[in-house]
Amino acid sequence: MNKKGSLTCVGTGITLGAHLTPNARNHITQADIVFSAMNSSFGRLWLTEMNSNVHDLQQYYQKGKPRSETYQKMVAVMLDAVRDGNKVVGAFYGHPGIFATPPHTAIAIAKQEGYLAQMLPGISADDCLLADCGIDPGKNGCASFEANQFIRYHRPIDNSAYLILWQVGILGDSGHQFSTSEPYKQLLVEVLHQNYPLHHEIILYEAPTLAIESPRITPITLAEFAQTPTSQITTMLIPPCTQMQKNAGIQAKLAQLDRIYRHK
Amino acid sequence: MSNVIQLLERLGEEANLSEHTLENLQKQMANLELSELTQEAILQGDPQALESLLGLSPNLCNIVHQDDDEESDDNEEDTSDNNEQASSQQAIAM
Numbered sequence: 001m002n003k004k005g006s007l008t009c010v011g012t013g014i015t016l017g018a019h020l021t022p023n024a025r026n027h028i029t030q031a032d033i034v035f036s037a038m039n040s041s042f043g044r045l046w047l048t049e050m051n052s053n054v055h056d057l058q059q060y061y062q063k064g065k066p067r068s069e070t071y072q073k074m075v076a077v078m079l080d081a082v083r084d085g086n087k088v089v090g091a092f093y094g095h096p097g098i099f100a101t102p103p104h105t106a107i108a109i110a111k112q113e114g115y116l117a118q119m120l121p122g123i124s125a126d127d128c129l130l131a132d133c134g135i136d137p138g139k140n141g142c143a144s145f146e147a148n149q150f151i152r153y154h155r156p157i158d159n160s161a162y163l164i165l166w167q168v169g170i171l172g173d174s175g176h177q178f179s180t181s182e183p184y185k186q187l188l189v190e191v192l193h194q195n196y197p198l199h200h201e202i203i204l205y206e207a208p209t210l211a212i213e214s215p216r217i218t219p220i221t222l223a224e225f226a227q228t229p230t231s232q233i234t235t236m237l238i239p240p241c242t243q244m245q246k247n248a249g250i251q252a253k254l255a256q257l258d259r260i261y262r263h264k
Numbered sequence: 265m266s267n268v269i270q271l272l273e274r275l276g277e278e279a280n281l282s283e284h285t286l287e288n289l290q291k292q293m294a295n296l297e298l299s300e301l302t303q304e305a306i307l308q309g310d311p312q313a314l315e316s317l318l319g320l321s322p323n324l325c326n327i328v329h330q331d332d333d334e335e336s337d338d339n340e341e342d343t344s345d346n347n348e349q350a351s352s353q354q355a356i357a358m
């Protein structure tokens with residue numbers, strides 16, 4: 001038997017009013033308490049129109065404070081409310097499980113402790129990117145990485161596929177200022193240059209947070225990246241620069257199999 | 265204030281902002297009795313201006329993902345017990 005409290009983490013999407021699923025909206029309106037990590041002050045107010053008991057998780061951020069501490073606090077306050085027997089909703093912008101640590105951690109702990117806990121998907125930044133930039137990840141393949149992790153580790157890159165890099169606007173943010181600067185961005189250029197020419201065209205993308213804005217799609221060359229302004233919500237899209245290489249051995253085997261099985 | 269949020273929500277719900285003629289938007293804003301400056305910020309598509317007109321404080325941080333920078337710096341000082349915890353938390357996060 002599950003204990004009385006519950007935790008549901010929902011995604012509110014990127015653009016206010018445009019992306020919230022009916023299911024997520026119902027969870028928000030019916031919750032005893034909603035914890036919010038929205039992408040704008042308008043989003044926070046919007047939630048308070050759906051539920052009068054909204055607790056804003058933004059307050060735990062502080063310049064100079066490691067985000068790991070902020071996330072631990074976010075998890076702790078959500079779990080405390082669950083343990084008090086409340087129907088708790090964590091409302092996170094975008095998809096609550098895509099590049100979002102606290103919902104995953106809180107749900108795992110709540111389940112371990114015997115509470116009902118679940119995640120409901122939302123429309124994520126990359127959903128908007130694919131739609132606005134007209135890209136089907138099925139065409140060439142598409143890989144996603146967090147930009148800091150991408151430069152700190154050796155990651156094999158397939159430059160015949162699309163590459164999406166998240167959080168390029170906080171590259172190397174060791175001082176916890178939630179921003180980046182030119183020398184850190186130049187390191188990303190250096191890493192990417194191992195697989196892409198400097199004149200390769202890349203895209204910096206920002207989906208609208210409000211419907212009164214338009215998507216910002218900024219094509220630049222890789223060489224220009226360090227000097228181009230970025231923000232916390234910038235996502236980098238790198239189109240392929242080479243053709244897919246045929247796997248001749250497997251293609252020959254496939255042809256052989258076809259000859260055997262197609263005529264049966 | 266609540267009027268503005270309702271308008272923003274409605275604009276988000278609409279099939280396509282470009283279908284939303286300027287005249288129609290102006291009519292909606294007039295009906296809601298929004299101040300001229302607020303109407304201007306909406307027409308300009310300027311969230312920062314709108315935010316300051318409404319006296320809202322902007323988000324300090326929109327990042328909710330733990331990158332491994334902080335995680336591995338923490339690990340270096342951790343005991344092995346904590347290390348295990350950190351790596352299992354990271355496994356959950358990924």
Ligand SMILES: C[S@@+](CC[C@H](N)C(=O)[O-])C[C@H]1O[C@@H](n2cnc3c(N)ncnc32)[C@H](O)[C@@H]1O
Pocket residue numbers: 014039093094095096097098099100123124125126165166167168169205206207208209232233234235236326327328329
């Ligand atoms: C911590 S992640 C949160 C992602 C969110 N959970 C989602 O589903 O989109 C933050 C990163 O998401 C991307 N992002 C967030 N908002 C965005 C937007 N409006 N346009 C483009 N990318 C965005 C950026 O790469 C940003 O650094």
